[in-house]
Amino acid sequence: xxxxKPPLPNSLKRRPDRPxxxxxxxxxxxxxxxxxxxxxxxxxxxxxxxxxRKQQLLEIPIxxxxxxxxxxxxxxxxxxxxxxxxxxxxxxYYTLGSATLFAFLSQAxxxxxxxxxxxxxxxxxxxxxxxxxxxxxxxxxxxxxHRWGATVMVVLIFVHMGRTFVFGAYKYxxxxxxxxxxxxxxxxxxxxxxGYLLPFDQRSFWATVVGVNINASGPIVGPxxxxxxxxxxxxxxxxxxxxxxxxxxxxxxxxxxxxxxxIYLVTKLGTTAPPWLKAEKSRDLAKEEV
Amino acid sequence: xxxGALAAGGIATAAIALPALGxxxxxxxxxxxxxxxxxxxxESDFNATTxxxxxxxxxxxxxxxxxxxxxxxxxxxxxxxxxxxxGAPLPYVAISTRCMHLGCPVRYVQASQRFICPCHGxxxxxxxxxxxxPPVRPLDRFYTxxxxxxxxxxxxxxxxxxxxxxxxxxxxxxxDGLWKxxxxxxxxx
Numbered sequence: 001x002x003x004x005k006p007p008l009p010n011s012l013k014r015r016p017d018r019p020x021x022x023x024x025x026x027x028x029x030x031x032x033x034x035x036x037x038x039x040x041x042x043x044x045x046x047x048x049x050x051x052x053r054k055q056q057l058l059e060i061p062i063x064x065x066x067x068x069x070x071x072x073x074x075x076x077x078x079x080x081x082x083x084x085x086x087x088x089x090x091x092x093y094y095t096l097g098s099a100t101l102f103a104f105l106s107q108a109x110x111x112x113x114x115x116x117x118x119x120x121x122x123x124x125x126x127x128x129x130x131x132x133x134x135x136x137x138x139x140x141x142x143x144x145x146h147r148w149g150a151t152v153m154v155v156l157i158f159v160h161m162g163r164t165f166v167f168g169a170y171k172y173x174x175x176x177x178x179x180x181x182x183x184x185x186x187x188x189x190x191x192x193x194x195g196y197l198l199p200f201d202q203r204s205f206w207a208t209v210v211g212v213n214i215n216a217s218g219p220i221v222g223p224x225x226x227x228x229x230x231x232x233x234x235x236x237x238x239x240x241x242x243x244x245x246x247x248x249x250x251x252x253x254x255x256x257x258x259x260x261x262x263i264y265l266v267t268k269l270g271t272t273a274p275p276w277l278k279a280e281k282s283r284d285l286a287k288e289e290v
Numbered sequence: 291x292x293x294g295a296l297a298a299g300g301i302a303t304a305a306i307a308l309p310a311l312g313x314x315x316x317x318x319x320x321x322x323x324x325x326x327x328x329x330x331x332x333e334s335d336f337n338a339t340t341x342x343x344x345x346x347x348x349x350x351x352x353x354x355x356x357x358x359x360x361x362x363x364x365x366x367x368x369x370x371x372x373x374x375x376x377g378a379p380l381p382y383v384a385i386s387t388r389c390m391h392l393g394c395p396v397r398y399v400q401a402s403q404r405f406i407c408p409c410h411g412x413x414x415x416x417x418x419x420x421x422x423x424p425p426v427r428p429l430d431r432f433y434t435x436x437x438x439x440x441x442x443x444x445x446x447x448x449x450x451x452x453x454x455x456x457x458x459x460x461x462x463x464x465x466d467g468l469w470k471x472x473x474x475x476x477x478x479x
Contacts, residue, residue, distance in 0.1 A: 122356045205356070206394060210409065213392040217462035219472035224318050226460050227476060231317040233458065236349045236357065238317070 011063065018055070080267070087273035093167070094271060096160040101259060103153035107191075110146040111248060118198070120244040122237045125200035150192055157188050169272040177265040180258055187255050194247035197240065208243070209235060319477050326350075327435070327442040330363060336382065336441065338365040341398050346443055360387045361432060361443065362398050362405075370417075374454045382434035384443050385418050390425040393461040405429060419451065426464045428453065 069075045086094075117136055119128040132139040161181065164170055170178035197208040212235075216226035231238040273279075330344040341362035349357035362385045371379045385405070387395045394409035404421070405414035413422035418429035428451065433444035448456045450465045456475070459465060463473035 206409075210392040210394065213461045216460035217392075220474065223460055223463060223473060223476050227318040228315060232320070233460075233476075234349050234357075 017052070084267060084270065086271055087277070089274045089277045090271065091274065093163050093274075096156060096163050097266070100153060100156040100160050101263075103149055103156050104255065104259065106149050107146060107153060108252060110142050110149065111252075113142055114146055115248060118244075120198070120241050122200065122240055125198065125240060129199045129201075150195060154188060154192055157185055161185060166275075167272060168275055171272075174265070174269055174272070177262060177269070180262050180265070184255060184258050184262065187251050187258070191247060191251050191255070194243045194251070197243045198247065200240065205235075208239075325445055327444050330361075330384075330441050330443050333436060333439050333441055336363055336365050338367050340364065340400060341385070343398070344443075360395065361385060362387065363434075363441065363443070372449075372453050372455055380431075380434050381436050382441055384432040384434050386430040386432065386446060388430060388461060390420070390427050390429060390461050391423065396429065417453065418449070419453070426462060426469075427451065427459075427466065430458060 114132065117128060117132045117139065119125055129143070132143050134140075164178065164181070193208075193211055196211075197204050212226050212229050215229060216222045218225060227233060229239070229242070230236070231242050328346045330346060336342050341364050343360050344363055345358050345360055347357050348359050364383050366379060366381055366383050370383055387397070387405075389396050389407040389409065389412050391407065391410055391412045394407050396405040396407045396412065396414065398405050403416045405418060407413070407423065407425070411423040412420070412425040414425070414429050415421045418431070420426075420428060428449045430446050430448050432446055435442050435444070446458045448459045448465055450456060450470075456465050459473060459475065464470050465473070
């Protein structure tokens with residue numbers, strides 16, 4: 001006695017044909033020109049086969065997405081995130097935040113690849129940057145993207161902040177998002193400051209000496225802050241690796257986490273209408289005013 | 291159960307976070323500059339009327355040009371006796387080229403007998419006292435001594451406007467008047 005076969009998973013089961021896709025059965029039999037094995041009937045059946053295969057191929061990505069969605073339950077979140085409502089009057093100024101985000105992603109990607117060639121030691125740093133610029137294939141481009149992208153990101157984050165201020169988009173209930181944005185601004189400037197040392201030429205060395213001493217000029221905490229940045233009272237080899245670690249590990253993680261919080265709040269609270277649009281009066285209020 | 295789990299989580303977090311934090315902040319509380327004396331040449335190299343530039347290594351472990359700095363050395367005269375000198379005054383005056391505004395390197399100009407900073411226009415007189423620009427105190431100096439006819443340069447110290455000695459401070463930190471209470475001396479120096 002043979003045991004019953006184990007049940008097949010749904011994806012492997014033969015699907016029933018879609019209604020209307022079965023080969024015509026009412027046609028007369030025989031081998032005549034209109035019979036079951038006639039030319040026209042064979043061609044028709046072939047075409048139906050092709051159609052069926054096409055449908056099956058189209059089902060593959062849908063079933064993959066369906067498989068993922070069934071196990072993650074992500075689609076309600078994605079729907080709310082991607083297709084959220086925006087107020088009337090939304091315009092190109094509302095893309096400045098996305099532009100800043102894109103600048104950050106570009107910095108992250110080019111930075112990862114620069115780290116593959118960079119040597120954060122006082123004797124090797126300058127030489128490794130020369131090597132990237134002059135010898136590495138496309139190194140000049142990638143390093144240039146990182147170097148100019150830093151400026152672009154700082155400019156964009158300021159313009160984004162100005163847009164938020166002028167449109168009054170920082171007001172209740174969006175104050176917390178403004179605060180997060182200000183922290184992101186400070187972190188971005190800290191990225192610019194720590195990244196400036198890394199080429200380790202005369203300009204970046206002395207600019208960092210001056211920058212650290214500006215930190216030291218803060219009352220009470222200043223001298224301790226400068227000691228933390230330099231890793232001691234003098235500018236040493238540790239200073240360079242410390243700046244490198246802050247630049248490529250500490251701050252990027254903080255920025256990525258805060259960008260997540262920033263975008264979550266934007267999604268949760270929605271964007272504001274531009275200030276030149278007047279709010280529509282509710283019908284009840286309009287009636288009362290008459 | 292939940293209390294124990296919370297406590298265990300707290301201990302585990304502290305066990306990771308506290309050493310990491312101490313690792314990063316350690317240099318703030320640690321004196322990393324060794325008390326080493328550096329030979330800058332025989333006594334015959336120096337005189338009491340003008341400065342001789344010498345290059346010394348401040349941080350030996352760095353290597354390359356980064357740990358080096360230029361100092362200006364001359365023989366001390368009677369007028370160089372500091373009010374805080376107890377016993378014998380320093381035999382030589384060794385002036386640091388670190389500008390006391392924000393730390394750029396100053397150079398000595400013999401014609402005007404002034405130290406001049408290229409960054410933001412700080413100017414110091416022959417003794418290193420501020421005569422113009424943004425610096426907040428006179429140029430730092432180094433301890434000096436003579437052994438077997440050779441001039442040795444030791445640790446750095448800072449000075450107030452009366453050339454009294456203080457523990458070394460960062461550039462831009464005041465040591466005069468009420469300002470000095472805003473810039474505490476640190477364990478590192």
